[in-house]
Amino acid sequence: MGEATETPLPTYVIEGARSSRSRCKTCRRKIDKGSLRIGMLIEGPYGTGYLWHHLRCAARRRFEQVQEAYELEAWNEAKDPPQKVPALDELRKYVEELAERRERQREIPHAEVDPSGRAKCKHCGEPLEKGALRIVLGREVEFGGQVRTGPIHVHPRCVAAELRTDHCATPVDGFADALRANSSDLPADKLDEVLAAIGDLR
Ligand SMILES: [Zn+2]
Ligand SMILES: [Zn+2]
Numbered sequence: 001m002g003e004a005t006e007t008p009l010p011t012y013v014i015e016g017a018r019s020s021r022s023r024c025k026t027c028r029r030k031i032d033k034g035s036l037r038i039g040m041l042i043e044g045p046y047g048t049g050y051l052w053h054h055l056r057c058a059a060r061r062r063f064e065q066v067q068e069a070y071e072l073e074a075w076n077e078a079k080d081p082p083q084k085v086p087a088l089d090e091l092r093k094y095v096e097e098l099a100e101r102r103e104r105q106r107e108i109p110h111a112e113v114d115p116s117g118r119a120k121c122k123h124c125g126e127p128l129e130k131g132a133l134r135i136v137l138g139r140e141v142e143f144g145g146q147v148r149t150g151p152i153h154v155h156p157r158c159v160a161a162e163l164r165t166d167h168c169a170t171p172v173d174g175f176a177d178a179l180r181a182n183s184s185d186l187p188a189d190k191l192d193e194v195l196a197a198i199g200d201l202r
Contacts, residue, residue, distance in 0.1 A: 134153045
C-alpha cells in the first residue's frame with residue numbers, strides 16, 4: 001500500500017486555460033488559452049488526472065457537477081484563480097435558453113436560416129441556398145410498418161405545393177400563424193418577407 005503523503009487532488013478546478021492545448025471533452029473543440037474551463041478529476045487504471053470542458057459546455061451536459069464545483073468554489077483550486085467567473089444563475093439561464101430554443105426548433109412549421117447550403121429542398125430537389133430562409137414542414141413517412149412524421153426542409157416558394165400533397169403532415173389552416181409563433185426568434189420583417197414568398201395558400 002502506498003503511503004498517504006500526497007495531498008489529494010481537488011475533484012474540480014475552474015480556471016482560465018493556461019495554454020491552448022486542452023480539448024473540451026463535451027464539444028471536442030480546442031479550449032483557447034484564457035477561456036474558462038472546468039477540470040473534472042478522474043481516477044483511471046493509468047492514474048489520476050483532469051478531463052477538461054469549456055465551462056459552458058459542462059453546464060449544458062452536466063449541470064449538477066458544475067453546481068457542485070461552484071459549491072466547492074473550485075476556482076480557488078486554480079494555480080492562477082480567474083478574475084471573473086459567471087454566476088451560477090447566469091449559467092443556468094444560458095442552459096435553459098438553449099433548451100427552449102431547441103424545443104422551438106422542433107415545432108413544425110417554422111422558418112430557419114439554412115446553415116450549410118448543402119441540403120436540398122425535399123419538394124423540388126433543388127439546393128437550398130446558404131443563409132437563406134428555409135421552411136420546416138412535417139412529412140409522413142412509413143417506417144417499419146408505422147407512419148410517423150418527420151421534418152423536411154423546403155423553399156418558401158415550394159411550401160404551397162408541398163402542403164397540397166397527400167404525405168404532408170402540416171395543416172394549411174392557420175399555417176401563417178403557426179409559422180410566426182414557432183419562428184419567434186426571427187425578426188418580424190424577415191417573417192413578413194418569407195410569408196410573402198410562400199404566397200397565398202388557399
Ligand atoms: Zn466545449
Ligand atoms: Zn424547392
